[in-house]
Amino acid sequence: MARTDGRVGVALIGLGRAGHFHMASIAAIPDQAQLRWVVDVDESRAEGIAKQESCRWASSLAPALADPGVHVVIIASTTDTHFQFIMQSLSADKSVLTEKPISHELKEVEEAVQLATSKSLPLYCGYQRRCDRNFRVLKKHVDDGSVGELKVIKCCSRDNPVPPMEYLRTSGGIFHDMLIHDFDMLNWLSGGQEPESVMSVGHAYNREIEKMGDIDTVAVILKYPSGLVAMVDTCRDATYGYDQRIEAFGSKGMLTAKNELTSTVELATSEGHLMPCAQWSFPQRYKEAYTTELKEFITMVHAGRNSDQHRLEQEAMLRHPSIVRITVAAELSWKLGRSVDLRDLEGLLAEKDEGERGVDAETWSTGGSNSDLGELPH
Numbered sequence: 001m002a003r004t005d006g007r008v009g010v011a012l013i014g015l016g017r018a019g020h021f022h023m024a025s026i027a028a029i030p031d032q033a034q035l036r037w038v039v040d041v042d043e044s045r046a047e048g049i050a051k052q053e054s055c056r057w058a059s060s061l062a063p064a065l066a067d068p069g070v071h072v073v074i075i076a077s078t079t080d081t082h083f084q085f086i087m088q089s090l091s092a093d094k095s096v097l098t099e100k101p102i103s104h105e106l107k108e109v110e111e112a113v114q115l116a117t118s119k120s121l122p123l124y125c126g127y128q129r130r131c132d133r134n135f136r137v138l139k140k141h142v143d144d145g146s147v148g149e150l151k152v153i154k155c156c157s158r159d160n161p162v163p164p165m166e167y168l169r170t171s172g173g174i175f176h177d178m179l180i181h182d183f184d185m186l187n188w189l190s191g192g193q194e195p196e197s198v199m200s201v202g203h204a205y206n207r208e209i210e211k212m213g214d215i216d217t218v219a220v221i222l223k224y225p226s227g228l229v230a231m232v233d234t235c236r237d238a239t240y241g242y243d244q245r246i247e248a249f250g251s252k253g254m255l256t257a258k259n260e261l262t263s264t265v266e267l268a269t270s271e272g273h274l275m276p277c278a279q280w281s282f283p284q285r286y287k288e289a290y291t292t293e294l295k296e297f298i299t300m301v302h303a304g305r306n307s308d309q310h311r312l313e314q315e316a317m318l319r320h321p322s323i324v325r326i327t328v329a330a331e332l333s334w335k336l337g338r339s340v341d342l343r344d345l346e347g348l349l350a351e352k353d354e355g356e357r358g359v360d361a362e363t364w365s366t367g368g369s370n371s372d373l374g375e376l377p378h
């Protein structure tokens with residue numbers, strides 16, 4: 001429930017790159033949200049930001065959860081902490097906007113969704129591409145049949161700059177950190193379809209990333225029961241700027257969502273045509289989308305438990321286990337060097353749990369720290 005002054009009280013945990021874009025979004029909607037607490041294990045960072053934002057600070061979530069003026073917790077700490085903070089916040093009856101992913105572990109995702117459902121609280125996961133104005137137009141045209149029956153979706157998702165190695169160590173690997181955004185987009189654009197099979201190949205060009213047992217460049221092909229074929233290509237390092245494009249091809253035509261460039265001006269001379277750069281990175285490219293995401297989340301919190309918005313979000317939450325299943329299957333495909341049929345996934349994972357492995361222990365490892373990824377085909 002919102003405060004009597006009409007604003008929703010927010011506690012933000014994690015004050016790094018994602019914490020900063022969430023702070024910018026909160027500042028953009030001062031009539032709707034009030035930042036009451038900032039929390040980070042880095043005490044000097046938390047104290048400094050609290051001073052700047054005129055709010056309280058702590059190095060653990062507990063004091064913020066005990067504050068009845070906090071209605072919403074935004075989780076932007078490192079990926080390996082999300083699940084515990086989601087469970088603590090929901091248990092304290094707070095609505096949650098968490099950065100992706102909820103967890104690498106399917107069981108934990110199911111547990112989190114179940115707790116949110118039983119508490120009738122929103123658990124909103126920050127797949128902000130759904131809030132990007134360009135991708136929303138593309139989605140609208142897919143839904144209104146402008147391109148007819150969907151046959152192919154192509155997502156290109158290339159990062160810039162390469163994230164800090166410290167970040168990558170707790171990111172869970174490229175499938176759970178980057179590709180999960182694309183799998184969410186495929187779920188959205190395909191109307192919630194789940195693929196029947198996935199096939200991934202990848203390579204580590206960056207030696208530091210290779211040493212972590214991770215890769216930096218991946219291609220994934222997904223086949224859906226409807227016939228739909230989807231392709232994702234991902235790289236940690238696009239030297240020309242942040243590169244996120246989507247193509248949707250169907251029986252009546254094609255939709256293309258291009259990059260947003262830093263300006264619309266093209267220079268043409270006798271030497272050729274010079275275009276402006278793509279946006280530098282995610283804080284620039286998705287600035288507006290992050291604010292839209294927070295606004296829509298806060299509107300839902302205001303609307304309350306019996307509202308249509310809340311019912312829709314409770315339904316939308318049910319997609320999370322499916323997205324993580326696809327992520328786990330895509331990672332497994334890369335590790336095994338072969339296509340994975342989604343119908344076999346539970347069996348393959350159960351075999352791993354039971355120790356009835358057809359391949360060595362390291363090859364089976366999923367999630368956790370990147371060093372768990374084991375020796376992999378390149």
Ligand SMILES: NC(=O)c1ccc[n+]([C@@H]2O[C@H](COP(=O)([O-])OP(=O)(O)OC[C@H]3O[C@@H](n4cnc5c(N)ncnc54)[C@H](O)[C@@H]3O)[C@@H](O)[C@H]2O)c1
Pocket residue numbers: 013014015016017018019039040041042045059060076077078079080081099100101126127128167177282286
């Ligand atoms: N949606 C997006 O576009 C997007 C972009 C970047 C990052 N992210 C997500 O945001 C999360 C954070 O990424 P980042 O790039 O901001 O990382 P970061 O390393 O810049 O910041 C993480 C912060 O969390 C703090 N932290 C770590 N453990 C903590 C704990 N136990 N309690 C409180 N604070 C803790 C760290 O001290 C640090 O300040 C990741 O899960 C990532 O997947 C999402």
